[in-house]
Amino acid sequence: MRFFESVAKQIFQKEGIPLLEGHVANYPEEAMAISSEMNVPVVVKAQVLTGGRGKAGGIKFANNPGEALKVASEILEMEIKGEKVNHLLIEEKAEILHEFFITVSVDRGARRPVILASKEGGVEIENLAKTNPEKIIKYYPNPLLEFLPYEAREVARKMEVPSDLISPMGDIIWKLYKVFTKYDADTAEINPLVLTPDGLIAADAKLVVENDSLYRHEDLVQRMHYKKKAVDFVQLDGDIAVIGNGAGLTLTAMDMIKLNGGEPATFLDIGGGASEQIINQALNIVLNYDPVKVVFLNVLGGITKADDVARGVIAALAHVKRDVPIVIRLTGTNEKEGQEILEKAGIPYETSMEKAAKKAVEICNELKAEGR
Ligand code: GDP
Numbered sequence: 405m406r407f408f409e410s411v412a413k414q415i416f417q418k419e420g421i422p423l424l425e426g427h428v429a430n431y432p433e434e435a436m437a438i439s440s441e442m443n444v445p446v447v448v449k450a451q452v453l454t455g456g457r458g459k460a461g462g463i464k465f466a467n468n469p470g471e472a473l474k475v476a477s478e479i480l481e482m483e484i485k486g487e488k489v490n491h492l493l494i495e496e497k498a499e500i501l502h503e504f505f506i507t508v509s510v511d512r513g514a515r516r517p518v519i520l521a522s523k524e525g526g527v528e529i530e531n532l533a534k535t536n537p538e539k540i541i542k543y544y545p546n547p548l549l550e551f552l553p554y555e556a557r558e559v560a561r562k563m564e565v566p567s568d569l570i571s572p573m574g575d576i577i578w579k580l581y582k583v584f585t586k587y588d589a590d591t592a593e594i595n596p597l598v599l600t601p602d603g604l605i606a607a608d609a610k611l612v613v614e615n616d617s618l619y620r621h622e623d624l625v626q627r628m629h630y631k632k633k634a635v636d637f638v639q640l641d642g643d644i645a646v647i648g649n650g651a652g653l654t655l656t657a658m659d660m661i662k663l664n665g666g667e668p669a670t671f672l673d674i675g676g677g678a679s680e681q682i683i684n685q686a687l688n689i690v691l692n693y694d695p696v697k698v699v700f701l702n703v704l705g706g707i708t709k710a711d712d713v714a715r716g717v718i719a720a721l722a723h724v725k726r727d728v729p730i731v732i733r734l735t736g737t738n739e740k741e742g743q744e745i746l747e748k749a750g751i752p753y754e755t756s757m758e759k760a761a762k763k764a765v766e767i768c769n770e771l772k773a774e775g776r
């Protein structure tokens with residue numbers, strides 16, 4: 405079974421292989437929110453189970469959240485070698501000085517694991533194997549003995565990497581071999597392993613686990629079940645972001661805004677039973693949508709618990725960079741607890757939807773009168 409790059413990277417990171425920060429996005433607005441939170445140029449990468457994404461257009465760069473939204477929508481529309489793209493990995497963009505290639509797999513003929521490595525990694529590795537096979541070095545660790553760090557450095561030396569890279573390169577090769585054995589892999593690969601001004605980093609990760617061993621790696625298999633679309637989001641023409649739990653309640657909240665002379669900027673339904681994490685995500689999405697001047701969060705707790713909502717609000721506000729007023733209407737299941745949490749954090753709330761909608765429109769009008 406082959407794993408998504410994002411899952412392989414979790415494993416590689418756990419074993420100490422250096423990586424850049426990355427997060428999975430399942431729809432464009434989420435990519436935008438992640439990019440905004442990371443606040444650095446990012447690479448947006450299709451998560452599919454085939455290689456050659458770079459050449460197929462499944463890897464794109466974005467300098468800001470707006471670009472991330474755009475390229476994420478493009479990639480999510482794509483099919484790569486017949487595979488629909490449902491997930492993206494949003495990762496800090498590495499400044500690449502050089503691309504190497506290292507892989508551990510099984511040489512069926514030799515009936516042994518083999519390490520293949522080259523100082524010329526990247527998307528052309530298959531061509532290199534055909535045109536210049538001598539540039540790919542092969543090393544056969546003894547499967548009955550422990551693979552030792554000095555052997556890994558020996559591989560690095562054979563790759564003819566600069567002397568200051570032999571030790572860090574050897575370390576990564578040693579760890580990759582460890583991943584290979586520990587996870588019963590058919591293949592554990594880093595292509596490209598990139599040299600950046602900050603050192604070596606795994607820019608890509610491939611992990612294929614032997615099917616007969618999957619029962620030993622249940623947690624790994626679980627990680628492949630990404631949830632698609634946690635929230636429903638529609639961009640509108642106005643400037644008041646409307647968030648609600650349940651489509652009906654969200655539509656009603658939009659009507660209330662209209663009735664008071666306001667214009668909704670978003671329809672965002674967080675659904676029933678929205679967790680703290682989803683509230684956080686929803687607020688991030690609307691706060692990163694430029695036209696939004698005021699947020700109207702309308703929650704009537706049922707399955708959704710008011711205290712979870714309150715905690716989500718606080719979590720989201722902790723790292724918001726834009727100063728946007730939020731009007732909260734919070735009632736229903738666990739309302740006492742939820743309201744208490746907001747009070748403690750000094751965040752005002754309403755219990756009447758009518759009052760809250762009116763207030764949101766008033767604040768928006770004031771901001772506009774001030775020319776903001
Ligand atoms: P693959 O085509 O499916 O193997 O996808 P990779 O993740 O290997 O990416 C393909 C190519 O995109 C790499 O060889 C790099 O040249 C480029 N690339 C990927 N990530 C980055 C990055 O963070 N920064 C830069 N500058 N290029 C990247």
Ligand code: MN
Nearest residue numbers: 595596608609
């Ligand atoms: Mn690759």
